[in-house]
Amino acid sequence: MDKFVIRGGNPLVGTVRVSGAKNAALPAMAAAILTEEPVILENIPDVRDIQTERNLLVSMGAEVELGYGRAHHRTTICCKNLVRPEAPYDLVKTMRASTLVLGPLVARFGRARVSLPGGCAIGARPIDLHIKGLEKLGATITQEHGFIEASADRLKGGQIVFDKITVTGTEDLMMAAALAEGETLIENCAREPEVSDLAALLNKMGARIEGAGTSTIRIQGVEKLHGARHRIIPDRIETGTFVVAAALTGGDLIVANCDPRHVGAVLQKVQECGVKIRANGDSVRVMGDNPLTAADLSTEEFPGFPTDMQAQYMALATQAEGASIITENIFENRFMHAQELVRMGANIKVEGRRAIVRGTTPLSAAAVQCSDLRASASLVLGALVADGESIIDRVYHIDRGYERIEEKLRSVGAQIRRIGEMLPKRAPAPLAAV
Ligand code: UD1
Numbered sequence: 001m002d003k004f005v006i007r008g009g010n011p012l013v014g015t016v017r018v019s020g021a022k023n024a025a026l027p028a029m030a031a032a033i034l035t036e037e038p039v040i041l042e043n044i045p046d047v048r049d050i051q052t053e054r055n056l057l058v059s060m061g062a063e064v065e066l067g068y069g070r071a072h073h074r075t076t077i078c079c080k081n082l083v084r085p086e087a088p089y090d091l092v093k094t095m096r097a098s099t100l101v102l103g104p105l106v107a108r109f110g111r112a113r114v115s116l117p118g119g120c121a122i123g124a125r126p127i128d129l130h131i132k133g134l135e136k137l138g139a140t141i142t143q144e145h146g147f148i149e150a151s152a153d154r155l156k157g158g159q160i161v162f163d164k165i166t167v168t169g170t171e172d173l174m175m176a177a178a179l180a181e182g183e184t185l186i187e188n189c190a191r192e193p194e195v196s197d198l199a200a201l202l203n204k205m206g207a208r209i210e211g212a213g214t215s216t217i218r219i220q221g222v223e224k225l226h227g228a229r230h231r232i233i234p235d236r237i238e239t240g241t242f243v244v245a246a247a248l249t250g251g252d253l254i255v256a257n258c259d260p261r262h263v264g265a266v267l268q269k270v271q272e273c274g275v276k277i278r279a280n281g282d283s284v285r286v287m288g289d290n291p292l293t294a295a296d297l298s299t300e301e302f303p304g305f306p307t308d309m310q311a312q313y314m315a316l317a318t319q320a321e322g323a324s325i326i327t328e329n330i331f332e333n334r335f336m337h338a339q340e341l342v343r344m345g346a347n348i349k350v351e352g353r354r355a356i357v358r359g360t361t362p363l364s365a366a367a368v369q370c371s372d373l374r375a376s377a378s379l380v381l382g383a384l385v386a387d388g389e390s391i392i393d394r395v396y397h398i399d400r401g402y403e404r405i406e407e408k409l410r411s412v413g414a415q416i417r418r419i420g421e422m423l424p425k426r427a428p429a430p431l432a433a434v
Pocket of ligand 1: 023026096126129131164168190194306307308330331332
């Protein structure tokens with residue numbers, strides 16, 4: 001298990017480039033199931049979750065070609081000969097987004113077997129809304145031995161109103177409805193940019209989807225979809241993480257290759273804390289020369305402040321003057337990073353869905369442990385301003401969603417190094433038999 005060693009104190013200065021969005025790439029890869037022709041995806045981030053999705057598609061019989069050299073971020077997926085429409089527990093438990101194959105599999109093959117995801121570090125994460133929606137489209141769903149089994153001759157268009165806004169649920173059903181017979185109307189949809197990006201890809205594949213990016217999506221089902229080429233949008237969470245990192249370290253950083261329209265709520269909040277921001281086309285310049293001041297925060301669905309940026313913001317709040325109240329509205333148990341930040345010297349009190357962070361507190365280096373993807377990012381950020389050398393353990397969590405974060409941070413002045421697990425001391429040689 002790799003670790004990061006980080007010596008805090010350096011402001012981030014220079015230019016850092018954002019990779020493609022993991023959360024847009026995952027549904028795009030699942031969308032390839034909907035056609036027997038190849039789907040070519042560009043700007044795919046080189047992160048662990050993408051490898052997991054690739055393993056999942058390959059285990060079903062898909063051909064997945066990864067680009068190399070200059071085409072390093074391109075992948076070509078051909079699902080002509082899928083033989084096993086199944087997502088096994090081993091893969092689903094490491095990545096919940098594996099459930100995104102459910103809708104496309106039933107839509108194209110009339111059956112799917114997908115392991116139930118179970119709990120995860122940030123709370124119970126059911127998929128009941130995906131299931132209810134598929135039933136509305138005519139699928140028969142049973143549950144046995146920890147698996148969801150779905151079947152249908154051909155899905156039929158229907159009307160779905162989500163009880164709660166769900167990002168992957170919206171994506172799953174949009175993919176299923178693309179091949180259903182007739183029209184589907186989905187209401188109370190997620191409006192995240194990743195949903196719009198998926199709709200753009202599906203429309204290139206011949207789907208007829210309108211309204212993605214709003215809360216009502218209308219889909220006219222088609223008989224068949226074809227191959228397409230598509231470039232994945234930049235990662236808005238990676239963008240936000242670098243913006244916060246620059247603000248926190250008092251740096252002057254250009255976050256390049258991003259889409260500032262996708263990070264409006266994050267930029268606004270960071271500005272509220274006293275940071276100067278200049279957004280320009282596809283980059284954001286962050287100038288952190290003023291002292292930080294506290295600001296309250298509530299996570300919301302897009303276009304509100306993303307839950308995936310809450311942990312990073314908490315690291316920033318430890319260095320802001322005053323009390324910041326952070327309210328987590330999307331997930332029930334998403335403050336695992338708070339206790340680790342407290343071990344570094346932060347003053348944070350968690351009360352149910354609220355955390356009260358009092359700053360400014362000097363952070364001091366400590367050995368800390370990652371618990372989930374975004375929590376890990378907040379520990380890296382804390383360590384960037386901590387006095388001394390921190391050791392961050394279990395960085396495989398961060399590798400799930402950030403492409404070589406240590407190299408990117410080092411290139412703009414951070415002192416960060418990855419170390420592999422030390423080999424155990426050599427065991428004494430066995431005694432010779434007598
Ligand atoms: C996606 C993102 C994740 C982000 C989250 C919220 C991907 C691959 N992951 O996750 O990074 O943190 O959106 O922005 O895109 N819920 C139900 N029943 C369901 C589905 C969801 O009750 O069937 C609940 C969840 O428990 C949660 C809320 O709805 O409380 C939102 O979850 P959802 O939007 O579905 O998150 P994901 O799509 O899993």
